Amino acid sequence: MARKYKGIDQLSTRDKIVVGLMVVVPTALVLWLVWVPAIGSVLLSFTNWDGIGPLSGIKSVGFQNYVDIATIYPPFWPAIQHNLIWLGVMFLIATPLGMFFAILIDKGVRGTRFYQTSIYLPVVLSLALVGFIWQLIYSRDQGLLNAITGGSTDWYGDPSVNLWAVLVAATWRHSGYIMLLYLAGLKGVDPSLREAAKVDGATDRQTFFRVIFPVMRPINLIVLVVTFIESLRAFDLVWVINRGRNGLELISTLVTQNVVGEASRIGFGSALATIMLAISSVLVVGYLRIVMKED
Amino acid sequence: MTRPTNEAEYLARLIPPSLSGVDRRTLLRGAVGIGALLGAGGLAACSSDTTTATGVPTGAVTGTVTAGSNQSDAVSKAAIQAVMDAFAKADSGTTVKINTIDHNSFQANINNYLQGAPDDVFTWFSGYRMRFFADKQLAGDVSDVWTKITGMSDALKKASTADDGKQYFVSATYYPWAIFYRKSVFKDKGYEVPKTLDELNTLGGQMKKDGLIPIAFGDKDGWPAMGTFDQLNLRINGYDFHVSLMAGKESWADPKVEKVFDTWAGLLPIHQPDALGRTWQEAAQSLQQKKSGVYLLGSFVAQQFGKGAEQEDLDFFTFPEIDPAIGADAIEAPIDGWMMRKSPKNEGAANKLLAYLGSPESRNIVVKADPSVIATNDGADEAAYTSLQKKSVEFVKSAKSIAQFMDRDTRPDFASTVMIPAIQTFLKNPKDIDGLTNSIEAQKKSIFAS
The missing domain is CATH 3.40.190.10 (Periplasmic binding protein-like II)
Structure with a gap:
């Protein structure tokens, strides 16, 4: 018979230390690794620091960076637009495709393991290799695609097609990732639900949309959030291809170009990062509200 | 000069x-304190052993x-x-x-x-x-x-x-940066090295007729096209303007800069198309494979050519004269x-x-x-x-x-975050030169002010 809990005094000294450490260590880690850099970026965004020399040498410039970004920095608005397109394609095409693959594989088509591995492979491949693979396919003069079709489309260089070319590559990676997540969820669904639906005379389609999909709500939420996050931080593929220029501008690449590169416009880059932070926050807050409501 | x-x-x-x-300034000061300098020189000579000990070791x-x-x-x-x-x-x-x-x-x-x-x-x-x-x-x-x-x-x-x-x-x-070509191609087709912009244009037209891409071009990495801008700027406005433009002392919205872009726009039809998806190595290979006539690049273009006979076949000429008053004797090296x-x-x-x-x-x-x-x-x-x-x-x-070169002669933040996207924008849409130069100038003012 467990005694009734009477508050912290009841705990032994050792327990108190353990509990204390369990609270303090993660808090310190979160503060140090998440909040200090985040607030640091926000503060730096009001300066024109060039990344060299002591912090005391930093001068404030007020909102100048933000004004410059919105008015005289040509890549900014295209970047916002590209991020939105990216989000739309991932949400409407890549994620449903990944879910579809998962359902097909879950149904047990012949050679399941082969398909599973080949669809997931792009997620495992190193980024340099992925960039190289698509360079081989898309290169205007020496690429596979133009060699087969006999065309001369400049897949990477023409700003009206390169975003879509990259989105195909991104979908290729993203759907594999979603497939694995979703497959894990499908395997966890109680088989008796399917049998019950079958007994009631439901078609495959009805079984999925009326029974399985609603049961998978937690997984669906995770997939949704993963899609949002992956779209906002989309960076690697584009960076490998052309450093995020010429039709492939994304906010993340603009941040990197300004902060990491030889340019070292830390203040200006931080202002871009802060804008990205603000956009992500809206989505994160929305997600948290849904999750909290559920609990 | x-x-x-x-x-x-x-x-x-x-x-x-x-x-x-x-x-x-040092010379002026030196003239006043020349005696002191001589004295210091003498001292340094006496203590040369210690300097080598802390400086460059003579032994192993x-x-x-x-x-x-x-x-x-x-x-x-x-x-x-x-x-x-x-x-x-x-x-x-x-x-x-x-x-x-x-x-x-x-x-x-x-x-x-x-x-x-x-x-x-x-x-x-x-x-x-x-x-x-x-x-x-x-x-x-x-x-x-x-x-x-x-x-x-x-x-x-x-x-x-x-x-x-x-x-x-x-x-x-x-x-050096110059216009590279294969001697054998020029000899076979009877081409002459162009001395003026008109001659370059005529040569380009002839090469097109002969089924060649006149000027190989690749700007996927963003910096190679800076070389073309520099060459045109040096020919149209001269070396002194290049230096002060790079130092941020001239306005990019100046008609002089617009003329550079304008001239470039006139040359684009004889450049290899779709340059923004091509690396300089790919462009250089098209010259090496005799698919293109010439290529404006640094002499590192030779790295894409085989040693021996192929290297010997590679030659170059300076970017042709545009304005006789400016001449063609400013180069980049x-x-x-x-x-x-x-x-x-x-x-x-x-x-x-x-x-x-x-x-x-x-x-x-x-x-x-x-x-x-x-x-x-x-x-x-x-x-x-x-x-x-x-x-x-x-x-x-x-x-x-x-x-030197645009990204070595000016601030790197300006070269990489403003000029690379600006030149790529120009190559995509060579028509809106006015809007482009105004945009560069607005960003230049903001960057050079910090």
Whole structure:
């Protein structure tokens, strides 16, 4: 018979230390690794620091960076637009495709393991290799695609097609990732639900949309959030291809170009990062509200 | 300005105006305190033993010295390896650890690299950025090394000097930018080297008729097209305008700049189309495969050509004259070399290595392994040069004024975050020159104000 809990005094000294450490260590880690850099970026965004020399040498410039970004920095608005397109394609095409693959594989088509591995492979491949693979396919003069079709489309260089070319590559990676997540969820669904639906005379389609999909709500939420996050931080593929220029501008690449590169416009880059932070926050807050409501 | 008669005079023209200014002031002060200087010289002579002890060791050095190299192309990488091996062989107690980093990444990450744990010596360029690092205390003073170096002109020494009057750079090689072509193609088709813009256009038209792409072009990485801008600017507005435009002293919205873009727009029909998806290597290969007629690039284009007969077939001419009042004798020839980190781990060996890197012996190894560059050291063996290298030496000697390159002559934040996207925008849409130059000017004002 467990005694009734009477508050912290009841705990032994050792327990108190353990509990204390369990609270303090993660808090310190979160503060140090998440909040200090985040607030640091926000503060730096009001300066024109060039990344060299002591912090005391930093001068404030007020909102100048933000004004410059919105008015005289040509890549900014295209970047916002590209991020939105990216989000739309991932949400409407890549994620449903990944879910579809998962359902097909879950149904047990012949050679399941082969398909599973080949669809997931792009997620495992190193980024340099992925960039190289698509360079081989898309290169205007020496690429596979133009060699087969006999065309001369400049897949990477023409700003009206390169975003879509990259989105195909991104979908290729993203759907594999979603497939694995979703497959894990499908395997966890109680088989008796399917049998019950079958007994009631439901078609495959009805079984999925009326029974399985609603049961998978937690997984669906995770997939949704993963899609949002992956779209906002989309960076690697584009960076490998052309450093995020010429039709492939994304906010993340603009941040990197300004902060990491030889340019070292830390203040200006931080202002871009802060804008990205603000956009992500809206989505994160929305997600948290849904999750909290559920609990 | 008259033409330089020798290499030293050519190199004298490389000195940025800011440095020449320092020099004049130093001279004035020197005239007043000349006695004191002589006295100091005498003292230095007396204590020369101690200076060598702290500076460049004359005896054997030991331990490991690390070298950060941006020479990531196979040809130049092998050249660096050969030089370092030769150094380690001569100083049996020393090992050189080469840390090769991709050329573009090295340049992009240079700030973090220098503030983190840089190698004892590292590759860099002469120009704005070298002086900037010296000014920010991120590079080591190599004045002692320069006392050991022979065969480099005073002008080169000045091109290695930062604003404080000390040397921070050991120059190694340089290479000119020009229009490259294959002699065999020009001979077969009976082409003549164009002397004016009109002749270039006519030649381009003829090449098109003959089924060639007139001018190979690739700008996926963003910087190669800067070379085209610089060449046109040097021909249309001259060297002095280039220098002050790069220094942020001229307006980019000036009709002079618009004329550069305008002329360029007129030449685009004879450029290889869809340049923004093509690397310079791919463009160079189209010249090598005789699919294109000419290619405007630095002489490192030779790296895409096979050694021997193919290299011998490669030739170049200067960008043709556009305005007779300006002429065609301003060129670009960036200097590459080595710098030392602030307080290196193995200072003795680092100094000795730098002295070796500046010596004719090491240069002979490099220019032999990589025939696309020429040595800055006069003592280098020119007999071993390929005909392309010999011509390069002549080319820079006969030039009236020499610029470095856009991303070496101006602020890197301006070059990389404003000019690369701006030039790519121009190549996508060559019609809106007015909007483009105004946009560049607005961003320039904001960046140069900080």
